[in-house]
Amino acid sequence: MTWLVWRQHRAQFYVGAALLAALAVLIVITGVQVADQYHAAQAACAAGHGCRQLGGLFLGSHVVGFLVISTLGAPVLVGLFLGAPLLAAEYETGTTQFAWMQSVTRKRWLAVKVGWMLLAAAVWGGVISVLVTWWSGPDNAQQLDAFKPGRFDLMGTVPVAYALFAMALGIAAGALLRRVLPAIAVTLAGFIAARAVITLLLRPHYMSAVTVFYKVTGAGYTPPASYWQVAQGVIGPNGQILPQPNGVDYLDGIPLAYLPGSCAAPARGAATLPASCSQALAHFRGFLTYQPASRYWAFQGIETGIFLALAAALIAATAFVVLRRDA
Amino acid sequence: MTPLHGVPDLRSPDHEVLAGSREATGPREAQCAPGKPAIATNGLSKRYRKVSALTDCTVNVPEGRIAALIGPNGAGKTTLLRLLAGLAVPTAGEMTVNGSTPRQDRAFLADIGFLAQEIPLYRRMSAADHIRVGAHLNPRWDGASVRERLTALNIPLDRAVAKLSGGQRAQVALALILAKQPRLLLLDEPVAALDPLARRNFLGVLADAVAATGLTVVMSSHLVADLERVCDHLVLLASSRVQLCGDIEEVLAEHQILVGPRKDITAIQRSHSVIQVIRTPRQITLLVRGNAPIADPAFQASEVSLEELVLAYLGQDASPALPP
Numbered sequence: 275m276t277w278l279v280w281r282q283h284r285a286q287f288y289v290g291a292a293l294l295a296a297l298a299v300l301i302v303i304t305g306v307q308v309a310d311q312y313h314a315a316q317a318a319c320a321a322g323h324g325c326r327q328l329g330g331l332f333l334g335s336h337v338v339g340f341l342v343i344s345t346l347g348a349p350v351l352v353g354l355f356l357g358a359p360l361l362a363a364e365y366e367t368g369t370t371q372f373a374w375m376q377s378v379t380r381k382r383w384l385a386v387k388v389g390w391m392l393l394a395a396a397v398w399g400g401v402i403s404v405l406v407t408w409w410s411g412p413d414n415a416q417q418l419d420a421f422k423p424g425r426f427d428l429m430g431t432v433p434v435a436y437a438l439f440a441m442a443l444g445i446a447a448g449a450l451l452r453r454v455l456p457a458i459a460v461t462l463a464g465f466i467a468a469r470a471v472i473t474l475l476l477r478p479h480y481m482s483a484v485t486v487f488y489k490v491t492g493a494g495y496t497p498p499a500s501y502w503q504v505a506q507g508v509i510g511p512n513g514q515i516l517p518q519p520n521g522v523d524y525l526d527g528i529p530l531a532y533l534p535g536s537c538a539a540p541a542r543g544a545a546t547l548p549a550s551c552s553q554a555l556a557h558f559r560g561f562l563t564y565q566p567a568s569r570y571w572a573f574q575g576i577e578t579g580i581f582l583a584l585a586a587a588l589i590a591a592t593a594f595v596v597l598r599r600d601a
Numbered sequence: 602m603t604p605l606h607g608v609p610d611l612r613s614p615d616h617e618v619l620a621g622s623r624e625a626t627g628p629r630e631a632q633c634a635p636g637k638p639a640i641a642t643n644g645l646s647k648r649y650r651k652v653s654a655l656t657d658c659t660v661n662v663p664e665g666r667i668a669a670l671i672g673p674n675g676a677g678k679t680t681l682l683r684l685l686a687g688l689a690v691p692t693a694g695e696m697t698v699n700g701s702t703p704r705q706d707r708a709f710l711a712d713i714g715f716l717a718q719e720i721p722l723y724r725r726m727s728a729a730d731h732i733r734v735g736a737h738l739n740p741r742w743d744g745a746s747v748r749e750r751l752t753a754l755n756i757p758l759d760r761a762v763a764k765l766s767g768g769q770r771a772q773v774a775l776a777l778i779l780a781k782q783p784r785l786l787l788l789d790e791p792v793a794a795l796d797p798l799a800r801r802n803f804l805g806v807l808a809d810a811v812a813a814t815g816l817t818v819v820m821s822s823h824l825v826a827d828l829e830r831v832c833d834h835l836v837l838l839a840s841s842r843v844q845l846c847g848d849i850e851e852v853l854a855e856h857q858i859l860v861g862p863r864k865d866i867t868a869i870q871r872s873h874s875v876i877q878v879i880r881t882p883r884q885i886t887l888l889v890r891g892n893a894p895i896a897d898p899a900f901q902a903s904e905v906s907l908e909e910l911v912l913a914y915l916g917q918d919a920s921p922a923l924p925p
Contacts, residue, residue, distance in 0.1 A: 377739045
């Protein structure tokens with residue numbers, strides 16, 4: 275059976291291996307440069323030659339930076355090009371009737387095919403994740419953005435889980451629809467929908483976020499390491515959250531409508547605020563709600579678990595459909 | 602139902618099929634043929650949602666026979682073959698194939714070969730690739746025989762099967778299925794898409810293989826002439842039911858054609874079951890079941906050919922309505 279799987283999919287294997295190799299070469303070459311740049315800037319900062327340079331440092335080239343971001347779409351590719359056609363193409367061309375009339379049970383046929391495909395998906399997601407995680411190290415250290423949606427999804431264990439989920443989704447769609455193109459369409463739509471729903475609606479609630487309050491007149495608050503900001507704003511004297519001061523005049527993040535007249539325009543340029551304005555400002559508090567960096571791996575684990583569970587459910591559904599339904 | 606090649610339409614006004622003779626087919630189903638059966642089914646039925654594809658099918662085919670499975674489109678031929686191969690599960694009834702119920706296990710699958718109508722092969726793979734697949738997936742496998750057969754037929758082993766002609770593909774598929782050395786071979790309209798020469802080649806290879814190994818074959822087709830050349834057993838399906846089943850020679854011997862003047866035929870109907878009546882202005886032609894001689898000297902009896910028999914039974918199927 276393994277030989278048949280290899281013979282059927284060796285072309286895709288070569289293409290996939292070539293893509294990974296090309297990505298690896300690009301990432302390793304530019305990654306070394308990025309790391310050098312970062313360490314040089316850090317050393318300069320430590321030697322007292324000005325750390326401002328570090329903040330403005332641009333790491334990596336535009337092209338590779340874009341490539342790294344675009345690996346966000348890499349996991350779904352295995353679902354589209356390997357998963358969806360895996361069973362759909364066999365049903366569509368009737369070759370199930372060839373394979374199932376060899377002396378191999380449907381169960382074994384399915385298990386071997388699906389097993390190798392899942393392994394391929396895990397390797398694909400894993401290799402990309404290792405490369406991207408390594409490349410992004412200095413960048414994340416500087417930007418403190420490893421936890422933010424869009425970055426979090428590129429690194430650690432989640433890309434492996436996404437790839438496994440995409441593969442399982444493609445296989446299940448192919449088994450149900452028995453047509454390659456509809457299966458590909460459903461895989462793409464399903465993957466995007468699942469990722470969007472889980473990222474936007476579920477991920478913020480894996481653990482309740484931490485909230486820090488600070489004086490509006492101070493420097494605010496920035497957590498020490500890569501954190502994920504869930505919300506930020508100002509709470510008024512009555513405990514209400516103020517609207518963001520979009521398009522209106524504001525002082526320290528507070529729309530002027532909430533402040534006494536002494537805080538109005540003339541005061542804003544002044545070195546010291548009128549006392550009445552300062553007193554009023556003391557009743558406002560800034561807050562930052564966020565997921566601290568210490569939870570990064572817990573979140574990776576939870577999200578990985580969710581997608582692995584979805585993949586397992588899809589594979590179970592596939593087995594049910596393929597083994598129960600007539601050829 | 603598509604008209605069979607070059608034969609007058611049985612539903613023209615001059616042709617009449619006796620309604621009611623259908624009941625006579627009931628009891629005959631069971632007495633298919635003696636001998637150790639390669640296939641025995643009992644009351645086999647298959648429904649797809651609301652559509653009945655096969656109803657109460659009871660047939661048996663003894664070992665070592667080449668059975669022709671004949672019936673109009675939609676009669677349930679494919680369904681029956683797929684059930685026997687274990688590719689589909691019946692909604693009712695039971696069946697024994699090679700001594701056991703079709704099931705997903707290596708031993709059952711090794712003993713059975715099924716060639717679907719569309720001749721499914723991996724399009725991008727060559728015959729040689731398919732030979733390797735077979736070698737990996739079957740306990741018994743005679744890859745050398747496939748190479749020999751295909752080389753003898755001038756079919757390239759290393760060309761993707763998508764680039765072979767329909768006849769060549771069918772030969773590749775047949776060679777592959779024979780390499781598996783099954784005890785029972787199920788062929789679903791294997792020659793339907795082939796030209797007469799390719800058809801002859803295909804059937805020749807099949808007949809040789811049967812002679813050499815003694816395997817049992819069930820083959821469906823519309824082409825009665827082809828089947829007549831290689832088959833010795835008949836299963837006639839119509840309206841998703843079995844109409845006739847048995848050794849072809851015995852079945853033919855049980856029927857006769859009677860030609861006589863146009864007159865009342867109730868006397869004949871009492872002793873024989875009349876399958877088909879064809880009236881012309883001056884005479885009447887009957888196809889009857891039962892080989893007892895006819896008392897009325899006005900009628901001339903003659904032997905019936907397989908084609909006439911098949912058409913008569915299929916025409917019976919096409920009769921528009923049965924009396925309540």
